[in-house]
Amino acid sequence: MTASPVSDNPDDHDPQAPDREPQVRRPRRRRRRIIASTVLLVVAGALVGNTAMVNWQDADATGNSILPLEGGNIYVSQDGPRDAPALVLIHGLGASTSWWDPVVPMLASSYRVIRIDLLGHGRSAKPAGGGYAIPQQAHRVGQALDRLYVKHAILVGHSTGGYVASALAEQRGDMVTALALIDTGPRMDAFISGGPVGQLIDVPVVGQLLWRLRTDGIIRRGLSTAFAPGFTAPQQLVDDTRGMTYHALTATSHASDDYLTQRPLPDRLTPLGKPLLVIFGEQDQRWRSSSAASYRAVADARVELIPGVGHSPMLEDPPRTATLLLTFISSVLGGR
Known part of the structure; x- marks a missing residue:
C-alpha cells in the first residue's frame, strides 16, 4: 500500500510517531526567540532614543523648561543659537524673565540668551x-547652568539680580566670564526708598494685610519707583508681582539687604578680576545714580548713566541698554 502524504492538520498526525514532534516545535521555538530578541532591541532603542532626546532638550537653546533643582523647580527660558556664547539674564525683586522681553530679540541674534526665574x-x-x-539663589543659578551644559557665561543682573550674579561670580569664578550690573545698588547708604507701598509691605501685620488686599492700583504704585516718573508699568509686570507670595517677596528683599550689609558690592567684585559693566538710569528713584561711581574702584570697570531713565533701563530704553550690553560683550569676547 502507498503511504498517504502527511496532513497539515495536527489532528491527523500519528501521536506515536516520535520523529514528527520536533519538526513542528523547532520552528515555533525559533520564531519565539526571534520575537523576544526583536522586542528587547526595540525597548533598548526606545530607551536610548529617549535619553538622547532628553539630553538634546536640556541643551537646546530655544524654548522654555522647568528644571527640578534642590529647594524647588526653576523656570528657564532660552533664545538664540545653541552654540553661541551664553548670556545669562537675572531679574530683580518682584520681577520675572518677562522683564527682559524688550531686549532679548536684540541680544539673541548673536548670543545664546538664558533667562532664569529666581526661586519665589x-x-x-x-x-x-x-x-x-x-548665595543660595546664586548656587541654584549655577546648578541650572550646569544642567544646560553651560561652562562659561556672561551674567547680566538687574537690581537684586545683580547681587545674585555677583554671588555666583564669587562661587564659580571659572564659569563667570564677565558681569554687567543694571541699577544694582553698590552699598546700603546709597538706597533712597522703596516708596510708601514698599515701606508698608515690610511692616509686620500691616504688610501682610496690604498684600492680601493688593489690587492692580496698589501694585502699580509700588512699582512706580522702579521707573522714571511718568512711565507706566505694563500689565505683565503687575501680574509678575501679584504672583509672588508675601513670604517670597519679603524674604528676597531681606536677603538682598543682608548681602549688601555684610560687604559693599565694589569690595566683593574687586578681588574677582572680572570685566565689569555698570548701567544706571539717571532718574533711578530707588538708588542714587551718583553712587554708580563707587564701582570705579573695580579695575577697568565701565560705568554708563542713561539720561531720562529710571531704575529699569531694559524696559524704559531697550535699544540703548542693548547697545551698551552688546558693545561690552563684544569687547570681552574679542579680548579672549
Missing part, C-alpha cells in the same frame, strides 16, 4: 521655607 518669582517654585538667601 515668575514660574519657579515659591516655597514657604528658606532658600532665598543671595
Whole structure:
C-alpha cells in the first residue's frame, strides 16, 4: 500500500510517531526567540532614543523648561543659537524673565540668551521655607547652568539680580566670564526708598494685610519707583508681582539687604578680576545714580548713566541698554 502524504492538520498526525514532534516545535521555538530578541532591541532603542532626546532638550537653546533643582523647580527660558556664547539674564525683586522681553530679540541674534526665574518669582517654585538667601539663589543659578551644559557665561543682573550674579561670580569664578550690573545698588547708604507701598509691605501685620488686599492700583504704585516718573508699568509686570507670595517677596528683599550689609558690592567684585559693566538710569528713584561711581574702584570697570531713565533701563530704553550690553560683550569676547 502507498503511504498517504502527511496532513497539515495536527489532528491527523500519528501521536506515536516520535520523529514528527520536533519538526513542528523547532520552528515555533525559533520564531519565539526571534520575537523576544526583536522586542528587547526595540525597548533598548526606545530607551536610548529617549535619553538622547532628553539630553538634546536640556541643551537646546530655544524654548522654555522647568528644571527640578534642590529647594524647588526653576523656570528657564532660552533664545538664540545653541552654540553661541551664553548670556545669562537675572531679574530683580518682584520681577520675572518677562522683564527682559524688550531686549532679548536684540541680544539673541548673536548670543545664546538664558533667562532664569529666581526661586519665589515668575514660574519657579515659591516655597514657604528658606532658600532665598543671595548665595543660595546664586548656587541654584549655577546648578541650572550646569544642567544646560553651560561652562562659561556672561551674567547680566538687574537690581537684586545683580547681587545674585555677583554671588555666583564669587562661587564659580571659572564659569563667570564677565558681569554687567543694571541699577544694582553698590552699598546700603546709597538706597533712597522703596516708596510708601514698599515701606508698608515690610511692616509686620500691616504688610501682610496690604498684600492680601493688593489690587492692580496698589501694585502699580509700588512699582512706580522702579521707573522714571511718568512711565507706566505694563500689565505683565503687575501680574509678575501679584504672583509672588508675601513670604517670597519679603524674604528676597531681606536677603538682598543682608548681602549688601555684610560687604559693599565694589569690595566683593574687586578681588574677582572680572570685566565689569555698570548701567544706571539717571532718574533711578530707588538708588542714587551718583553712587554708580563707587564701582570705579573695580579695575577697568565701565560705568554708563542713561539720561531720562529710571531704575529699569531694559524696559524704559531697550535699544540703548542693548547697545551698551552688546558693545561690552563684544569687547570681552574679542579680548579672549
